[in-house]
Amino acid sequence: MFALQVARRYMLSNPSQTLLLIAGVALGVTVFVFITALIAGLAIRLTDQVTGNSAHISLEPPTRVARVLTGPDLPVESVALVSTFQRQQIRDWPMVVELLRSNPDVSAISTQISGSAFLVKSEAVTAVSIIGVDPQGIDAISQITPNIMDGNGDLGADGLLIGVRMAENLGLSAGQSILLRTERGVERQLTVKGVFSTGLQSLDERVAFMSLQTARPLFVLPQGVTNIEVKLKDPEDARATARFLAEATGLRATPWQEKNLSLEDALQAQGQTGTLIQIFSLISIIIGVASALVLSAYRRRGEVGIMRAFGVPGGFILWVFLLQGLLIGLIGGLIGCATGYGLCVWLEGITRVDGVPALPIAPAQGGYVAALVLTTLGAVIASILPARSASKVDPLEAIQQ
């Protein structure tokens, strides 16, 4: 294609200007890639922190609502009171577990009896959230036993695992016994079998684990469970899977996003900020390319005029300038993608003392295809104005100049 040869020749005729222009585009793309990778990395880190030690979906019995009763024998409006004698429970949990096991998106399941209680040691009393779990599956949702720093994870018939902050508050250590009083008013003496430290304040300060069998009499639930916690292979599938499970089981299925609305807002705001920075990078690229090509087209008015005089079609001249924009965008975009990737990999390698990367960056998610396509497209769009103006140069005016 002759127009491409001419465009290439024009670019090579002033190498320093062309190099500066490509460098400008590459810099813009590097910023684009860096910001995209940083925002993706930040989102991944925050999501991991939230979902790493908690369930992606919680299945609970549907909320009980007082029903309004109507009928000819009821002269005044009446309501059926909700019984609070026994906790709501999932009676047919084995069927639900079977359904979950057959779902390929599910990676872990934990049937639980959860409830509130008080731990009493001498004069000290502290509120605690009790989670009764299958001892074999204690780590299905949260990594408890790998994080035990005192004692062991063997729950046994009267064992209790507590967090390190709670142990500090009550002055407890592994092997000591403590009185537990549940919301149902049932009391029992238990033994602290282990003290764990997950690094999550909510777990380490307020949660205690016991076996499901220990929890049953304490919460007066001889058969059912209060909730089923589910982990998915991809936490992002939580909303869709929760909808499916709610329909399939009739239970209340809450995805992790709904339990962490502030995180979702933060991620959204972060994403919007990133998009703004990306748009400004792109605009600066377009302005840079357009201004350089406008100058180039103006400088070459005489040459273009003479081409027009000997009958070179306007379309050919249009292509010459559009192709310059395309080449600048493509080359600058490729260099920018490579530089951006290199920068992200380098930054990812810089770690803190604990081995965690200093910047939460995800080099694989730099939006390279989008960066390349948008930059090339932007550079072509930027070249439209100078290309059109060049293709309409009046040959006579150019010759007379």
Add this chain to the structure above:
Amino acid sequence: MTRVLEATGIEKVFRNGDEETRVLNGIDLTLDKGELVALLGASGSGKSTLLSIIGLLLRPTAGSLTISGERVDRLSERERARFRNRRLGFVFQFHHLLPDFTAMENVAFPAAAPAGGISRVMRDRARDLLTRVGLEDRIDFPATRLSGGQKQRVAIARALMNRPDLIIADEPTGNLDRESADRVLDLMREVNREDGGTFMICTHDEGVAARCSRRLTLIDGQLASNVSGTVDAL
């Protein structure tokens, strides 16, 4: 004799607001194949305007223009560009070579741009033309490394590339020293004599006009004289 150009009643009026300037006033003119015609006139006489109209770079206000049997004054811009490319050749006072291209590429350009590339045939013709204008040792030289006279000879070769019916030259020797100017003029005469190329040369140099086969003189936008025969012949 084949008629190359027939202009009838050509008028050109430039308007600037309410002000009108009549530059050409009813020019009737014919050119036959193989003629080498000089167009003379003082500055402001309208010779460059007439040349631009004949070169389809400017539209006449009135009159008709036929080149190689085709009525061209009513063509669209696109058709005029195509006609210029295929039927007309241009040599300007300033060579207007493309500085980023070699002598050969400059010569081939008018054929290559519409065709989408320089074919072997185009390359061979460009080389032949450069050899013909005495630049066989400068074929692959960048245009910027040629002297003023060499550049003008490349411009003549470029004008001949598409085998035009009419070559329009506007002060082709105006920027050259005497020796280079003679060489350029000799070249045009040679092409005229040997290939039957038709030239219309706009000049105010009597020496150039004296070596043309016919001399047209414009005074105040009107054709004042039309004299045939070179000084040598006369």
